[in-house]
Amino acid sequence: MFQRGVVAIGRLTVNGIWKIGAGTAFIGNVIARSKMTFARPRLFINEIYFAGTLSLIIIVVSGLFVGLVLGLQGYETLKRYGSAEAVGTLVALSLVRELGPVVAALLFASRAGSAMTAKIGIMKSSDQLSAMEMMAVDPFQRVITPMFWGGFFSMPLLAAIFSAMGILGGYLITVVVIGVDGGAFWSQMQASVDFQGDILNGIYKSIVFGFAVNAIALFEGFDCLPTAEGVSRAVTRTVVTSALAILALDFVLTAFMFTGA
Amino acid sequence: MDEKPTNKSNSMIEFESVTFCYGARKILDNVSVSVPTGKITAIFGGSGTGKTTFLKLVGGQLAPSHGTVKFDGQSIGGMSYKQLYAARRRMGMLYQFGALFTDLSVFENVIFPLREHTDLPEQILRDLAIMKLDAVGLRGARDLMTSELSGGMARRVALARAIALDPELIMYDEPFTGLDPVATAVIANLISKLNDALGLTSVLVTHDLEVSLNIVDYCIFFAAGSVVGQGTPDEIRQSDNPLIKQFINGEIDGPVPLHYPASDYRSDLGLGG
Ligand SMILES: Nc1ncnc2c1ncn2[C@@H]1O[C@H](COP(=O)(O)OP(=O)(O)O)[C@@H](O)[C@H]1O
Ligand SMILES: [Mg+2]
Numbered sequence: 088m089f090q091r092g093v094v095a096i097g098r099l100t101v102n103g104i105w106k107i108g109a110g111t112a113f114i115g116n117v118i119a120r121s122k123m124t125f126a127r128p129r130l131f132i133n134e135i136y137f138a139g140t141l142s143l144i145i146i147v148v149s150g151l152f153v154g155l156v157l158g159l160q161g162y163e164t165l166k167r168y169g170s171a172e173a174v175g176t177l178v179a180l181s182l183v184r185e186l187g188p189v190v191a192a193l194l195f196a197s198r199a200g201s202a203m204t205a206k207i208g209i210m211k212s213s214d215q216l217s218a219m220e221m222m223a224v225d226p227f228q229r230v231i232t233p234m235f236w237g238g239f240f241s242m243p244l245l246a247a248i249f250s251a252m253g254i255l256g257g258y259l260i261t262v263v264v265i266g267v268d269g270g271a272f273w274s275q276m277q278a279s280v281d282f283q284g285d286i287l288n289g290i291y292k293s294i295v296f297g298f299a300v301n302a303i304a305l306f307e308g309f310d311c312l313p314t315a316e317g318v319s320r321a322v323t324r325t326v327v328t329s330a331l332a333i334l335a336l337d338f339v340l341t342a343f344m345f346t347g348a
Numbered sequence: 349m350d351e352k353p354t355n356k357s358n359s360m361i362e363f364e365s366v367t368f369c370y371g372a373r374k375i376l377d378n379v380s381v382s383v384p385t386g387k388i389t390a391i392f393g394g395s396g397t398g399k400t401t402f403l404k405l406v407g408g409q410l411a412p413s414h415g416t417v418k419f420d421g422q423s424i425g426g427m428s429y430k431q432l433y434a435a436r437r438r439m440g441m442l443y444q445f446g447a448l449f450t451d452l453s454v455f456e457n458v459i460f461p462l463r464e465h466t467d468l469p470e471q472i473l474r475d476l477a478i479m480k481l482d483a484v485g486l487r488g489a490r491d492l493m494t495s496e497l498s499g500g501m502a503r504r505v506a507l508a509r510a511i512a513l514d515p516e517l518i519m520y521d522e523p524f525t526g527l528d529p530v531a532t533a534v535i536a537n538l539i540s541k542l543n544d545a546l547g548l549t550s551v552l553v554t555h556d557l558e559v560s561l562n563i564v565d566y567c568i569f570f571a572a573g574s575v576v577g578q579g580t581p582d583e584i585r586q587s588d589n590p591l592i593k594q595f596i597n598g599e600i601d602g603p604v605p606l607h608y609p610a611s612d613y614r615s616d617l618g619l620g621g
Contacts, residue, residue: 214447218506221407222461222513223436229464 106310113306116227117235123228124236130229134237138199142245145194150249153190154256157181162261171261172271176279178257179250183280183289184345187250189337192296195238195245196329200304203234204325207308208318231309235301242297243290250289288344295340299332359418360385360517360549361406366415368401375401377573378415383566385420388543388550390560392595393570399553400444402570403519406551407439408432419517437465440510440518444525446502448494454481454505455490461512480508483545484538500531507538511546518542519551524559532556536563557596561585569595 124131161177207230210216216226254276261267280286304325311321359382368376375398383389393399404410405417408424417424419435427435448457459477462468468476481487484504489497497505503523510518520539524532540563543550554560561567561581569577569584569592576591577584584592610616 209450213445213450214443215449217409218441218443218447220409221436221439221441222464222509223433224461224464225433 109310110302110306113309114302117232117302117305120225120227121232121236123225124233130233131237131240134233135241136237137234138195138203138238138241139245141199141202142195142241143248145198146191146245146249147252149190149194150187150252151256153186153249154178154182154253154258155260156256157186157253158257158260158265161257162265162267171267172275174257174261174267175272175276178261179254179276179280180285182250182253183285185289185337185341186253188246188289188292188296189333191246191249192242192293192300192333193330194249195242195297196300196304196333197326199238199241200300200325200329201322203238203301203304204308204311204322205318207231207234207305208311208313208321211309211311212313212315212318231305235305238301238304239294239297242300243293246289246293246296288340291344292337292340295336296333299336300329303329303332358385359383360420361551362416362418362421363402363405364416364418366405366412366417368398368405368410369413374573376405376412379573379575380415381568381575381578383549383551383568385549386547387565388539388552388563389566389568390564391551391553391568391570392555392557392560394555394595397570398573399570400521403441403521403551403553406517406519407436407441437513438516440513440515442503442506442510442518442520442523444522445499446494446506448497448502448506448509450494452494453490454486454492454494454497457494457505458490458508458512461509465513476512477508480512481505483511483542484508485534498531500527500534503527503535504538507535507542511542514546515548517549517551519553521553522555523552524554524556532559536560539563555595 157178158174161174161181162171165171165173165177207216210226210230216230219226219229258269258272262269262272307321307325307328308318311317361383363379363381366376366379367374379402391399391402401410405412406419406424408417408427411425420438422431422435424432424435448454449460452460455477458480459473462473462476466473478487478490481490484507486501486504486508489501489505494502494505523535523539527535536559539550539552542548552560552564561584564581566580567578567584568575569589571591577587577589579587585596587593
């Protein structure tokens with residue numbers, strides 16, 4: 088019993104380490120073979136379109152609702168201290184620093200990331216990747232790398248759209264519905280949101296998340312067992328691993344960016 | 349048969365004492381065979397005997413654990429990445445279920461290798477693709493999506509794609525599996541016709557003996573990771589090798605055992621033994 092436990096722990100550890108190594112090699116490969124992607128911009132513009140359009144609706148709608156909730160909650164709390172106009176600041180800072188990059192990345196992982204994993208997994212299990220290789224076309228350069236860069240460039244854009252929609256939602260609920268002063272809402276926000284400290288840091292975050300989510304999604308697809316069940320498991324792993332990676336990275340980045348400032 | 353002015357060797361593919369293992373499991377065990385240039389060679393063997401592995405070794409997608417695989421006289425293992433890709437441009441592979449790109453139309457599938465490897469103007473690409481599709485009798489199907497094709501049609505489209513770059517070698521991985529008799533005959537006929545018309549070397553991996561013996565020039569039998577017999581179709585038909593006989597007559601149990609190696613049946617059932 089005890090022995091079996093030790094064996095299981097050992098196996099998990101070895102598999103985990105093996106996977107981290109394979110994943111790192113995979114990403115190294117993607118980056119090393121990126122030339123074709125940028126020599127043929129069409130390839131990756133198509134992928135921006137694929138990743139972007141897949142995620143756009145869910146990003147817009149979720150951003151709006153998150154903003155509505157933030158506005159409501161922020162207003163109810165700030166009102167007690169007589170500073171309801173500061174709600175614009177609160178909404179904007181929460182979004183550009185945290186919620187924009189994090190929630191957008193979570194949504195991106197579950198919408199576009201899972202679709203990428205499924206696409207690569209299906210191409211693998213139906214021999215499409217292998218067939219490409221036999222046509223002397225490198226599937227890394229032709230399929231995987233453009234997807235990676237397409238997703239990578241989409242992520243900050245989507246996070247920005249999410250934040251913008253959230254601010255719009257906050258405006259609608261507090262200024263239009265509740266009746267907070269619109270001039271105060273915008274001017275306080277403008278005065279207290281710092282471009283370097285808040286907006287740029289938020290963008291850096293979404294760049295890191297974009298790298299992580301796309302790397303995980305493509306690696307899981309590439310690494311899956313080439314069967315129907317293997318693909319479906321890989322999709323699940325993409326969503327779970329991405330979510331964990333995003334939250335853990337967010338903690339690390341926040342600790343570096345926003346402490347002592 | 350040799351029309352192309354290259355200094356071709358007589359064997360398009362040579363395996364020199366090739367051993368291949370997945371982990372500790374030996375799939376091919378010290379295999380030495382060669383595939384003659386310009387002919388159709390059949391590779392027969394039951395499921396799981398390493399036929400697909402054989403093809404992947406030729407394409408350089410797998411590397412042998414021991415031994416050398418040669419393509420047109422050159423060792424695949426000794427090639428650089430560039431040389432390997434150059435060699436692959438001279439090969440075509442037809443996968444068991446076609447492996448067509450599901451997000452592209454029939455036409456775009458056939459044109460794909462040409463687009464990737466040439467800078468030809470769109471009009472010429474189009475004409476070439478139409479000619480390749482015509483060669484497999486599917487010129488009229490060019491605007492269909494791959495999901496609209498039957499199994500036999502998908503394989504013919506894949507065949508058109510495989511010959512798009514005018515390869516010298518074409519490999520068919522179980523091209524008859526899951527097809528009705530008519531579709532099987534159509535594919536068999538195409539394999540034979542293309543080989544003559546394009547001056548190809550063809551390797552046909554299959555377990556469908558009846559259809560294949562009529563179109564191939566040479567046969568190689570695989571069992572349990574080794575070559576157990578080879579010869580012309582006539583020699584094969586007359587063979588008294590028990591393994592080949594079992595295969596020809598479709599006997600259930602013979603030298604190729606029905607049962608996967610297992611412990612004693614009686615003791616497995618707890619009857620003592
Ligand atoms: N990726 C793999 N990992 C481990 N074993 C494999 C793998 N691919 C195939 N095999 C095993 O190798 C053997 C030969 O496979 P294959 O060449 O596909 O057989 P065939 O095409 O003759 O049916 C099979 O028994 C299969 O289980
Ligand atoms: Mg096979």
